[in-house]
Amino acid sequence: xxxxxxxxxxxxxxxxxxxxxxxQAVRKLGLGEMLKIVGDDPIxxxxxxxxxGLNQIEIISVLPLSGRKIEIVIKIAGDE
Amino acid sequence: MASEVDFSASKxxxxxxxxxxxxxxxxxxxxxxxxxxxxxxxVDMWFILYGINSIKKPRGLLARxxxxxxxxxxxxxxxxxxxxxxxxxxxxxxxxxxxxxxxSQLNFLGFGPLLVNFVIRHKNSPLLHDMVKEADSLGVNFxxxxxxxxxxxxxxxxxxxxxxxxxxxxxxxxxxxxxHYNGVF
Numbered sequence: 001x002x003x004x005x006x007x008x009x010x011x012x013x014x015x016x017x018x019x020x021x022x023x024q025a026v027r028k029l030g031l032g033e034m035l036k037i038v039g040d041d042p043i044x045x046x047x048x049x050x051x052x053g054l055n056q057i058e059i060i061s062v063l064p065l066s067g068r069k070i071e072i073v074i075k076i077a078g079d080e
Numbered sequence: 081m082a083s084e085v086d087f088s089a090s091k092x093x094x095x096x097x098x099x100x101x102x103x104x105x106x107x108x109x110x111x112x113x114x115x116x117x118x119x120x121x122x123v124d125m126w127f128i129l130y131g132i133n134s135i136k137k138p139r140g141l142l143a144r145x146x147x148x149x150x151x152x153x154x155x156x157x158x159x160x161x162x163x164x165x166x167x168x169x170x171x172x173x174x175x176x177x178x179x180x181x182x183x184s185q186l187n188f189l190g191f192g193p194l195l196v197n198f199v200i201r202h203k204n205s206p207l208l209h210d211m212v213k214e215a216d217s218l219g220v221n222f223x224x225x226x227x228x229x230x231x232x233x234x235x236x237x238x239x240x241x242x243x244x245x246x247x248x249x250x251x252x253x254x255x256x257x258x259x260h261y262n263g264v265f
Contacts, residue, residue: 014159015227015248042157043226043248050250068159 004073005033011040011069019047026057026076034060034075040068048072093259094123097252100265101130101174103181103193103208109265110134110211116261117218124255125215127244128225130174131265132234135212135222137241138179147171147233156236157226157246163233171233178209178241209241216242223247223255 008025010018018039025035037048045062052059052074060073094116098109109125116123127135148168152160176182183192200207206214216222222244229236229246236244256262 014230015225016250019248019250040159041226041248042159042230043246043251047248047250050248050254054254 003034004036005029006035008035008037009039010044011038013039014041015043015047018044019051022048022051026055026074029076031076034073036071036073038065038069038071040070042068045070045072048074091260092121093255094121094261095126095252095255095259095263096123097126097128097262097264098131098134099128100184101133101176101181102184103196104184105265106131106134106181106208107211109263110208110215112263112265113220114211114215114218117215117220123215123218123220124223124259125220126223126225126252126255128228129232130176132224132228132232132240133174133176133181134178134208135240135242135244136177137239138177138209144172144175150233152233157224157229158233159230162230167231167233170231174232178212181208212241221245223251225249225252 006025006029008021010021013021018041022037025037029035041047049059051057056077058075058077060075063071065071094113096109096113098106100106113123113125152158152163154160181193182190183196186192197207222242224234224236224244224246226246226248228234236246
């Protein structure tokens with residue numbers, strides 16, 4: 001996971017702020033770029049999955065960290 | 081990559097969104113939801129803020145005091161570590177349940193709902209309590225907004241009459257986009 005293009009930490013934020021920050025970050029990314037997002041909202045993972053399913057974004061990995069934190073790496077679909 | 085969300089079944093989904101904690105609006109919302117469910121349409125009911133009161137278990141007059149001293153544990157959709165002390169006043173003051181919702185008009189300090197429920201019972205219409213049970217048996221999906229249960233300090237497993245899922249705004253948008261009907265009460 002060295003080819004991350006951007007990292008985003010939304011720990012401590014509550015719904016719907018993680019979704020809004022994710023959306024803002026994804027808009028700045030190009031095709032094929034990857035983003036790591038970390039959050040600790042109880043429905044954070046579900047929200048990211050919903051967003052990615054609707055916007056054709058690929059989920060590369062979902063990694064639970066300590067506590068409630070979850071780290072998700074996503075990739076904008078399409079070739080570079 | 082194709083979109084994972086399937087919008088093809090749009091005629092067979094309905095979403096009912098209940099914000100208000102008042103008896104008339106709750107009856108209207110459950111009426112619509114039950115109608116759709118009875119017609120064989122998949123219904124998702126969303127509850128936010130005071131709307132959650134309409135599916136809370138009835139409880140005694142003194143039960144509100146236990147919220148002041150309740151020990152918070154890990155619950156679905158809750159983040160107890162971010163709770164603050166004055167927050168305990170919210171479940172203490174917001175004590176209406178399924179059996180004690182006020183009316184938006186003609187409430188008369190609680191006598192209005194008694195009158196309305198008396199007439200409803202006399203006409204053999206379902207009370208709100210029966211409507212929730214019927215909706216549950218017809219397979220209506222109950223979904224609750226996560227920030228609301230965090231703010232209102234709601235225990236989803238113990239305080240509700242029905243099994244409800246905890247979701248965020250992203251789940252609501254997906255449900256609405258799949259649905260042919262979206263009613264906000």
